[in-house]
Amino acid sequence: MEHLDQLEARSIHIIREAYSQFKNLCMLWSIGKDSTVLLCLARKAFYGHVPFPLVHIDTHYKIPEMIEYRDMLARKWHLDMVYGENARALAEKTTFPDGTATRLECCRLLKTEALTHTLDGTWPRYRMNHDTGLYERDRNTEPYTGVIVGVRADEEGSRSKERYFSPRDRNNDWDIGDQPPEFWGQYKTDFRPGTHIRVHPLLDWTELDVWEYIRREGVPVVSLYFNHGDGLRYRSLGCWPCTKPVESDASTLDEIVEELKTGKFANIAERSGREQDKEDGGGLEELRKGGYM
Amino acid sequence: MDAGQNRREHMNIVIVGHVDHGKSTVIGRLLADTGALPQGKLEQIREMCRRNDKPFEYAFLLDALKDERSQGITIDTARCFFHTQKRQYIIIDAPGHIEFLKNMITGASRAAAALLVIDASEGVRENSRRHGYMLSMLGIRQICVMVNKMDLVDYDRAAYEGIVAEYGRFLKEIGITPEGFIPVSAREGDNIAVKSGNMPWYSGPTVLETLDEFRAPGSLDALPLRMPVQDVYKFTHGDARRIIAGTVETGALKAGDEVVFYPSGKRTHVNRIEPMRPDEAEGVASAGWAAGFTMTEQIYVRRGELCTRACDMPPKVARRVRVSLFWLGRTPMAPGKTYFLKTGAAKLECRLETVLSVMDAASLHRVRKEEIDRHEVAECVLAMSRLCAFDDTGDLAATNRFVIVDDYEISGGGIFAEALPEAPEELRSGGCAWRTGDVAPEERAALLGGRPRMLLISGASAEDVHRVAASLERLLLEAGQSAYYLGVAAGADAGTRAATLQALPERARLLMNAGVTLIAAAAGLTAEEEDALRMHVSSDRAETYWVGDGCPLDCPSYPARDAARAIMARCAGQPRG
Numbered sequence: 125m126e127h128l129d130q131l132e133a134r135s136i137h138i139i140r141e142a143y144s145q146f147k148n149l150c151m152l153w154s155i156g157k158d159s160t161v162l163l164c165l166a167r168k169a170f171y172g173h174v175p176f177p178l179v180h181i182d183t184h185y186k187i188p189e190m191i192e193y194r195d196m197l198a199r200k201w202h203l204d205m206v207y208g209e210n211a212r213a214l215a216e217k218t219t220f221p222d223g224t225a226t227r228l229e230c231c232r233l234l235k236t237e238a239l240t241h242t243l244d245g246t247w248p249r250y251r252m253n254h255d256t257g258l259y260e261r262d263r264n265t266e267p268y269t270g271v272i273v274g275v276r277a278d279e280e281g282s283r284s285k286e287r288y289f290s291p292r293d294r295n296n297d298w299d300i301g302d303q304p305p306e307f308w309g310q311y312k313t314d315f316r317p318g319t320h321i322r323v324h325p326l327l328d329w330t331e332l333d334v335w336e337y338i339r340r341e342g343v344p345v346v347s348l349y350f351n352h353g354d355g356l357r358y359r360s361l362g363c364w365p366c367t368k369p370v371e372s373d374a375s376t377l378d379e380i381v382e383e384l385k386t387g388k389f390a391n392i393a394e395r396s397g398r399e400q401d402k403e404d405g406g407g408l409e410e411l412r413k414g415g416y417m
Numbered sequence: 418m419d420a421g422q423n424r425r426e427h428m429n430i431v432i433v434g435h436v437d438h439g440k441s442t443v444i445g446r447l448l449a450d451t452g453a454l455p456q457g458k459l460e461q462i463r464e465m466c467r468r469n470d471k472p473f474e475y476a477f478l479l480d481a482l483k484d485e486r487s488q489g490i491t492i493d494t495a496r497c498f499f500h501t502q503k504r505q506y507i508i509i510d511a512p513g514h515i516e517f518l519k520n521m522i523t524g525a526s527r528a529a530a531a532l533l534v535i536d537a538s539e540g541v542r543e544n545s546r547r548h549g550y551m552l553s554m555l556g557i558r559q560i561c562v563m564v565n566k567m568d569l570v571d572y573d574r575a576a577y578e579g580i581v582a583e584y585g586r587f588l589k590e591i592g593i594t595p596e597g598f599i600p601v602s603a604r605e606g607d608n609i610a611v612k613s614g615n616m617p618w619y620s621g622p623t624v625l626e627t628l629d630e631f632r633a634p635g636s637l638d639a640l641p642l643r644m645p646v647q648d649v650y651k652f653t654h655g656d657a658r659r660i661i662a663g664t665v666e667t668g669a670l671k672a673g674d675e676v677v678f679y680p681s682g683k684r685t686h687v688n689r690i691e692p693m694r695p696d697e698a699e700g701v702a703s704a705g706w707a708a709g710f711t712m713t714e715q716i717y718v719r720r721g722e723l724c725t726r727a728c729d730m731p732p733k734v735a736r737r738v739r740v741s742l743f744w745l746g747r748t749p750m751a752p753g754k755t756y757f758l759k760t761g762a763a764k765l766e767c768r769l770e771t772v773l774s775v776m777d778a779a780s781l782h783r784v785r786k787e788e789i790d791r792h793e794v795a796e797c798v799l800a801m802s803r804l805c806a807f808d809d810t811g812d813l814a815a816t817n818r819f820v821i822v823d824d825y826e827i828s829g830g831g832i833f834a835e836a837l838p839e840a841p842e843e844l845r846s847g848g849c850a851w852r853t854g855d856v857a858p859e860e861r862a863a864l865l866g867g868r869p870r871m872l873l874i875s876g877a878s879a880e881d882v883h884r885v886a887a888s889l890e891r892l893l894l895e896a897g898q899s900a901y902y903l904g905v906a907a908g909a910d911a912g913t914r915a916a917t918l919q920a921l922p923e924r925a926r927l928l929m930n931a932g933v934t935l936i937a938a939a940a941g942l943t944a945e946e947e948d949a950l951r952m953h954v955s956s957d958r959a960e961t962y963w964v965g966d967g968c969p970l971d972c973p974s975y976p977a978r979d980a981a982r983a984i985m986a987r988c989a990g991q992p993r994g
Contacts (some may be wrong), residue, residue: 125707127427127505136693136707137647137664144648144720144762168693169658171709173652236894278498305519305745305827307526307555308818309664310759314825326508330498341694 128337135162135325136169137309138288139272143175145300145313146270150206150243155177155190156361157311157345158326159274161334164343165325166272167201178240179203179268183234184214185221185363193346198252206262208242210234221365233262234363243268243320248397269315272323278330279394290322291315329393332384339377360394419725420722426504426633431525433552434534435542439472439565442603443534444497444510445475447624450610453499473717474623477601478685505628518551518792519745522830525552530596530631532624537576537600538569541584543779545793549584550778553591554743554794554832556814560588561596562626568602572615590781592639596631617787637704642668643808644708645723645761646678649971660691660832661724662709663762666815668729669703670710675727678718680734680807684727686713721763723806723816732806735836737770741796742789743778746823749788750795758801760833766802767821773797789829798837807833853930861932865899868958869929872984873950875942876964879907881977885964888981893934893988901928904938914939918946925950929958944970960987 125133139162142149151166153159153172166174180194198205213219213233220230235336245265253260273288287303288310315321326334338345348369351357356369358407374380447453452940466473497508509524525531531552535545551562562584570576577600588595599608600619607613607622622630647663670676674687688711690700702708718724722730726757744750748781750769758767769789773796778821808816811832819827839858862868872889876882886902893900903924905917921937930936942961947970951959962984963974975983 130427131703132704133664133707140647140662140707163436169662169707170650170652171656171658171691171693172695173656175652303520305830306523307827307830308820309815310820310827310830312825312827314757315821316825 125127125129127338131329132165132168132337133163134328136254138311138323139166139169141311141313142206142209142270142272142289142321142325145169146321147268148268149176149270149272150179150268151176151272152239152274153180153194154274154361155180155194155346156188156274157334157343157349158276158329159339160345161329161337162272162274162326163197163203164341174201174203176272179249180205180207181235181238181242182207182209183238183363184209185219185234185365187361187364187367189348190346190361197344199254199257202254203252205259205412206249207259208238208247208249209237210241211247213237227366230366257356260278262287267320269320270323271320272325274326275324276329276331276334277327282391286322286324286327287312288324288327288391289313290324291319292322293319332381335377335381335384339381349380420465421599421650422857427507428504428508428530428628428631428633429507429528429530429551430530430532430628430631431509431521431557432532432534433521433525434550435536435539435544435548435904436610438534438536438539438542438545439603440534441565442954443532443565443609443624444508445477446603446606446609447508448497448499449475450606451499451501451625453497463578464506472709479577499760501625501629506631506924506974508626511550512870518547521548522551522555522743522745525555525557528557529634530628531557531559532628534563534565535580536568536569537564537573537580537583540580541587545584546587546781546829547779549588549593550591550781551684551743553593554741554752554830556776556811558593559596559631560593560600560845561624561631562588563599563624564598565603567600567607567616568605572600572602572607572613574616574618577619587781590950591790597621597627637667638669640667640813642670642724642726643732643761643813644668644670644702644724645719646718646724647762648720648847649718650709653689658691659715660709660711662707663724663853665702665704667704667813668726670708670721670724670726671702672699672710673811676724677727677731678716678722678733680804681718681722683716683722685716685720687711688713708846712884717973719971721761723761723763732808732813733833733836734804734806735945736804736839737798737800737837738805738807738833739773739796739835740819740831741794742821742829744789744821744829746791746792746826746828748823749790750821750823750829751788754823757822758799758803758805758819759822759827760807761816763805765805767799770798770800778983790944794798796834804868806833807836809833809835832926858930865932867898869899869932869934869950870988871925871929871959872988873934873947873961873962874904874936874938874980874984875947875970876940876975877967878965879940881980882938882940883907885962885977885980885984889984890936890987893936895983896989900936901933902936902938903928904936905940907940918950942970960984 151162153163210233210242218224220227242249249262250259251262258398277286287306291312312321348358348361351373353372355371357371357372357374361367372383374383432444434440462471462477465478499506507529533549537539564577564580576748581598590657599621600616601608601624603609607615612623631654643666644663650660650662670687672687672689674946675684676687677684690702691709692698693699700708702710727729752769756767758765772787772789774783775786775789775793775795778792778794810857811817820827874882874886886904890900890902905914909917918939925935925937947961961970961972963970963972964977964980968974
């Protein structure tokens with residue numbers, strides 16, 4: 125088996141395991157390359173179907189092209205598309221771009237809190253009505269007990285400690301010091317009422333694996349990842365106030381793969397364009413304990 | 418740097434050893450010496466050390482978490498990537514603190530080979546042995562022992578050779594032949610990537626050279642097919658396919674092959690290995706692939722069965738098994754308590770029937786005791802609530818292994834050693850103790866002309882269900898079969914209905930032990946209720962039928978007026994052995 129085939133098979137096994145074991149399962153779709161690869165793996169796992177909702181946390185500071193792309197694919201592939209948001213923080217303008225919160229506080233409000241309350245169903249969810257193509261308030265407010273997420277172990281320190289099936293307690297906490305054992309392809313699929321499990325099918329993938337897979341499988345990705353002539357492209361996508369493009373001439377998949385293999389990025393961390401990572405030594409770990417993806 | 422230039426081969430390596438023997442330093446050194454450190458990361462850690470007024474150490478690279486840094490020990494399994502000319506490595510850092518054995522197992526179970534670190538100045542310690550034993554239990558046979566911190570013993574040959582002799586003896590006792598011992602100093606870089614000038618007496622390979630000598634796991638395609646059924650997919654949106662899905666652990670499958678499912682013994686043929694992409698004609702179903710196939714003859718199988726080819730060696734099928742297992746749970750594994758056993762995609766209730774012997778994995782001392790404490794390894798007998806399909810040979814590793822779930826947590830793992838016959842104390846329940854004769858089920862079946870079944874009848878209308886069950890009882894009796902109809906009364910309230918359903922399995926088992934086919938009937942069965950009822954009976958001895966429209970279960974359904982005859986015809990058409 126080739127390396128990408130091995131990665132694909134394990135990821136599909138994990139996605140299928142999650143689907144079989146969790147009644148209220150969803151997949152988080154950030155519209156970035158990793159979770160879009162995850163979406164395509166799900167379509168392979170279930171032979172063209174995606175039998176669970178895709179949940180997107182809309183911070184309203186995402187680069188507009190990302191939202192257009194999200195809805196375009198949702199319609200084309202008939203995805204059960206759901207989004208949630210922190211309506212209060214947005215209304216009260218307690219965000220970093222409004223100048224009333226630090227980057228990390230803003231992440232906590234617009235991403236972590238919105239995510240927590242969207243997953244547990246205590247804040248409104250909006251679901252795409254495929255007859256109209258518009259979003260409507262979702263009547264389903266049941267908590268999701270299984271959440272598939274596209275994190276990779278090589279992204280940054282705290283993610284390298286994750287399990288494929290990682291429990292979160294009632295407060296959404298991640299107890300890194302006391303994680304369940306995971307071996308022989310058997311995962312933690314039993315959980316106490318009120319807790320939920322994060323499922324990480326892409327844990328073993330690297331950034332290069334992801335791009336090589338995108339190239340091999342023809343996974344559609346947002347054009348922001350490519351240079352359009354100005355010598356800039358995004359390497360990691362987030363909210364526009366906190367995500368900077370990197371200098372790069374790569375305008376095709378081949379060029380991106382080549383750049384990662386041999387070029388200047390071989391020695392630069394992928395999330396170096398993400399400003400929130402730099403605010404504090406263990407900032408991202410703290411966010412992740414609280415539920416950040 | 419030429420990261421990823423040679424991406425043909427990948428290998429997971431786990432690094433284990435006693436706490437403070439220098440695993441993290443070894444990894445940090447490996448990453449640095451192979452040029453695998455991303456610029457940003459090294460600067461980040463240097464900056465952190467500068468701010469905290471600490472000298473830079475390679476180990477800090479891995480201590481990316483705050484609470485780890487404060488405790489000064491690695492608490493979980495972290496992954497690092499580096500490569501040599503030969504292949505790409507993923508190195509899994511397994512913690513050395515005794516409380517974190519479950520993390521070490523998590524890391525080691527993903528690895529093809531292991532580096533075991535022993536401190537030359539401290540010598541062989543408890544976890545050096547315990548980790549070595551766990552590696553053998555986890556099936557990792559390629560082990561390289563690094564005798565680290567040679568700089569602290571002045572690169573003394575005798576100190577090194579003393580450890581080689583002592584630990585070599587231990588490995589031999591547990592049946593492991595190491596790839597080699599290497600004297601190293603990770604801090605100074607001796608014998609890691611380059612040969613050390615400090616130890617002219619050592620002429621063997623460096624750590625990197627030894628890694629490159631490890632063999633990648635070979636193809637498992639030629640072994641008997643083992644594909645645990647993970648799920649059966651039937652999607653709507655105009656897709657009529659019914660797809661048996663699962664990951665092929667060993668062997669290979671193609672269209673036209675006859676397959677047998679265990680423990681049910683059901684058979685069918687593969688119609689097509691379903692392609693995962695619409696532009697492909699056929700998918701792949703060989704070892705390691707997540708696969709799915711459609712069947713030529715539609716049969717009802719569910720998650721948990723083990724799919725094999727008719728031409729392959731069949732797996733073992735038993736309810737009682739002898740196993741060796743290691744325990745990780747906070748509370749001891751004890752007889753009388755109910756656990757779950759998971760193997761492949763099957764999950765079965767199980768009890769610890771007898772502890773045969775318990776061993777301390779560090780000292781290899783065996784003792785007799787009733788319970789299995791945390792971090793102990795035991796030989797024992799497990800009794801499951803229903804039949805389980807498994808293999809008793811290490812060649813078919815995936816189906817030879819199981820884990821035990823206690824109170825929502827994976828709390829142990831083990832290896833199936835042997836299938837055992839049914840025990841007479843099976844009828845011990847509810848505080849009573851019964852005695853039975855010596856007629857084996859096979860013998861009784863031969864004398865009575867067939868083994869009994871459980872026919873589970875449900876439907877939307879309680880009246881229809883009752884009528885069908887009652888006529889089926891008559892039809893079976895008229896055909897000379899022992900049959901008994903026992904159903905939930907039509908007017909029962911929810912509580913009574915639940916209590917009756919709960920009491921049904923024990924009565925069913927008694928009747929079936931006596932050789933009687935049980936017609937169990939209850940209107941409006943849910944899939945969970947059906948599972949709970951069928952769980953106690955081997956799945957090839959239980960069938961579910963739905964009377965009328967709107968069947969919510971994965972089972973055949975018939976209109977009320979035809980149901981009894983149709984079910985009768987199906988019973989007659991099946992082997993009775």
